[in-house]
Amino acid sequence: MVQPDDFLFADVEKVKQIPIVQTVLEVICRSTGMGFAAVARVTEDRWIACSVQDEIGFGLSVGEELEIGTTICNEIRGSGQAVVIDHVDENEFYSGHPTPRIYGFKSYISLPITLKSGAFFGTLFAIDPKPNQLQNPRVIGMFHLFAELLAFHLDSIQLMERTRAAMHDLATQLLVPNDETRQYRHISSHNLQEPLRKLRTFSDMLVNATDRYEIEKARELAVNIRSSAQQFSMMIKDLSDFSGLKDSDALTSVCLDHVVADVTTQLQPQIERRNITVETDRLPSIMAVPHQMEQLFFQLLDNAVKFCGHDEPPRIRISSRELALHEIDDLLPEPLQMAYAEISVEDNGIGIGDSQLEKVFDIFARLPTGSFRQGEGVGLAYCRKIVRNHKGIIKAEANPGKGTTFVITLPLSR
Template sequence: MIHKEVDLSRDIERVKQIPIIATLLDVVCQTTGMGFAAVARVTEERWIACIVRDEIQFGLVPGGELQVESTVCNEIRAHHQAVIIDHVQESDVYTNHHTPLQYGFQSYISFPIILKNGEFFGTLCAIDPNPAQLNNSKITGMFSLFADLISFHLQQVELLEQSHDTVQNLSQQLTNSQDENRQYQPISNHNLQEPLRKLRIFSEMLIDATEKTDIDQARNLALKINSNAQKVSMMIKALSGFSVLDDEEAFFEQVNLNKIIADVCTRLSPQLKAKNVTLQVDELPLVNGIPLQLEQLFYHLVNNAVTFSNKNATPVVTISCSTLPHSPLNDALRAGKQSGFVEIQIKDNGVGIEKSQLEKIFDIFSQGPYNKALAGGGVGLAYCRKIIRNHSGLIKAQSEFGKGATFTVILPAI
């Protein structure tokens, strides 16, 4: 029970951080003529007012509670359907209902607030001691939209919290690598901030649209807010995945790279078939490594070769292997007991990479000017470099724009 109370307190604080909600409640009261409106957090055990507008002295303040069993919101929590009552005394369903009898209202409207993950959060509700004309498309459409907007903004606040925590955690982890540490400031100052900046701009525009009761404009802005929120969510997920690569509990074992490539091809089978890719693979060696990480490594490399194929040529991806008696880059690889190194090349005939971008492609969220419209968030190659470093190896790229690319992976031999 203590854990639930802490979670509820955090949820209420999140609602309080959303400035647009006060405007939404004002619009609700002005449009419906009702005197009380609120956003409530509703669970099986509790009904708590997060933000209220009270012009009828109903008596609730932010943080105030009602016995959840006494509320219609409790029924909405169960069935996730809106409840609209124009006139309690003329309603066959609610004329003898315990809630209006207890609280003395004649009109009531409430819409469920459903979070992005499908969970029920609470309700956007309004009441008044007098009847109101609520069953019309404008009123119901407005409440439905406002409930969705509150859900969007709750997601936004949570994303802001997550982005702060993730970047802080990542900055600590990046101190282990000077090159990765170099990337921290751009991630914090630009990559995450840009979609969050758009969220703030669209939110301000949304406040203006709701004050003017321009529902169509508000809905369009809500879609833009949702799109940018999803972008932030994907970036946070990518950063979290990057952080997981530092898992100290991951252990090394003998890995058959032929099986790794076979598994990767199975995962990419739809893409390979869709683009009629010709895949040529040499016999690959056994290496000492972390199986899941090595599968991620080759998945991203092969997927990149397929994704950035040339539309004017049949895609060909070649994976070749050779042995090296020593590191070609002197001390770049950590010394160990290995007898030599294996060099694996993944070569394609795709669109290639501009020379100006070759130094940046392994940075987190790096995307060249030619691939911004393509799928992916610019994290795959950053994952690859991190994985290679975890395996005391090297990765490098060679390319000429328009003539394909070659990625070379060097790993210690067994």
């Protein structure tokens, strides 16, 4: 029996966290006539039962282990391929295999559970002491759907655990601003829960549809599950990229004229497609992290490209001025003893309401302007973190219906 101090105990617990796993096993037994179904964690040298449905008194409980060399699951781990046996006595390869004799079964089906990373987790399998008709597309298709479904849930659980740990570490650092600490907590309890709720809902519906042999409905739900899993994965990647923006990277002289020119070139297809006019003043050189400056202006210009041109020809204007000393004192609580530049990126789009001016800088904040895509809801959060990394500030100025201006204040040198 696997014990709590065993490193594989956590994997058994993860399977227990999957709300539909027991229903999946029940559906397998009921729809195929197999008497025993289970999810097993399989490694190079271990085989552990994580969840079981035992209707024939097989006698294997959750957490119990079998000798890895006595199982067919070990061979599946090596090949990554399913094994389906209708009648072991009539199977050319498995009629002489020791496993059926050891465990007393005639029919057997097992599929690998493979995580998104490509790592092999274990198997979803069923056995019965009587022969069975398993070699048909309906049964094999059902097993494929369920194995993929379990992998989605395991991936989601692992991603959530890593994200919570990372957010906890970040939020407990003294240099993390209070608003970021608040956002990390909100992300963990709200933003990341939405795709997980969808996964659970669609999973339940998929199990029910499969149980009723509604194959087309099951395929449709499988697509929805993939979409929710992809959304969850994108959110994790965006969050990981955000937390990776450090203020300890080496500074060098960065010409913002060159940065804006490079970013404009990257966005040229969108600019030309919408016939956008981009006006740029002479911009200064500053001491900065080059790739963070490119990220900053890419996000700002990409945002402007999306929303400019509400009721008139689309236009984006980028301007700059050096701030007077008294202006710096008014803007920054602890200004550095040096000159600062104020850079404005202005569009003539739909604008932002006053109530949204601060929220636009929150991670995963989304205004009601479209559907979720990778990077949406994090771009302006990137901007604020990058500007903070450079000892500056960023703010949004809005005139609803006439456009938005993002104003960045950065030191010219260090």
